[in-house]
Amino acid sequence: MGVSGPLKPARASQARSLLDQIPHWSPSWRTSANIAVTVLSLLLCATVMPMRFPGIDLLGVGPNWVLIWVVSWSMFHGVWPSLVAGLAAGAIMDGLTAPEPTHMVPLALVAVLTAQLRRRRLIEDEFGMLMLLVFALVAIAETVFAVQFILQGQRDPADVWALHQWLTLCSAILTSLWAPVVYVPLRLWWQRIAQGERSP
């Protein structure tokens, strides 16, 4: 404590000190809490996907919360855990929409790309960078999806590309703008967990 500076509201400092205690939790408790937060946050992101909050959707398109979750996870984990997370998130999305074509390919690609870029220190843990990254990744994911649709052959390629263009634009804008809403709490959590693992 002993912060010399402008006084913070009591509530904020309480929350802050609670978060600062996380690295000092016992390892087993920390691990189980981490698993619970990870799984529940992913399931929450998947559950709100069908919801169109008033004022958030753009031409009937909402933010891709699951993609933001996958990017957030991959920012703090290695390539292999990211691949697993991407596949798992893709399987859940398949269940929410339709099994073919699968979401597992684009989301796994997004996860691995993020983890690789982070490993090579090409991206920093910073908001502007994150939003740009999410914008690009949504475009990549939707393009992979469109290609899957064309390969599947059930839809007219002209229709697919027409849908792809405006869908990608709307989804990329919304998803990158709303990325911090999912990213910031998860970052706070996983940073503390990583701190605890470094200094037991």
Add this chain to the structure above:
Amino acid sequence: MYALRRWFVKYWVRTLAISLALGGAWGLRQAQSGPLAEVYGWLAAPLSTTPDQRMVLENARILELQQRIDDLESRNRQMQGLVEHQATLPTKGTVAPVIGRSADRWWEQVVLGRGSRAGIQKGDIVTAPGGLVGRIVQVTPSTSRVLLVSDATSRVGATVSRSRFMGYLHGTNGAQVKMEFFDKMPDAKVGDTVTTSAYSRLFPPGIPIGTIDFIDTKKGPAPEATVALSAPLSMLEWVVVIPHNGDAVLELPELPELSDED
């Protein structure tokens, strides 16, 4: 053997975590995310709209019209009975609120706030003021998912009401759907009404779908019409689910029904 054992001791936690994560997610995929849909229905319940006074009055008016239709239909059925005509369109249905849209905009789906507890089954028909909306593709105890007619994978057998020329409708993920005719020279004009056809197995015949907006006569092998849907799919709030076991109908050959009539 020893190497395997050492590998297991070193990596068992990781292997278990990976198999749990992938297994759990795969389970959700196979269950079509049913548990998530249940949680979603529970979360969205307080958000569904309550009808205001104007709507109550409108509903009363609709109820009055509905009763008149019921009366007409029952008389119609009696007369059809006299001429041994087969009545097909069921009249009673379940009213369900729309609580969500498709989780991914590549599909045109909506989530309804009523499920198998309200008697909704897979294959049931969904209509709204205006006409046909879609078909139930997945049901959980208190939610169900509808594949809208505007989805690119949706196929509906359709008829031009005026001339009885037939074709099928497929969606384009927009407010309009395309109708492809079976005939090379169909008698169809802009403004004609399109309804589900008697040859459609997934839908009962005679449900209004929309009106023809544009006909592309140069399109081969048969002309293609653009149909504007009469139900406002982008602003659906309540729909009516009509029981229709489309999948069972698919399995049944049509001959036994004919022999039943004899």
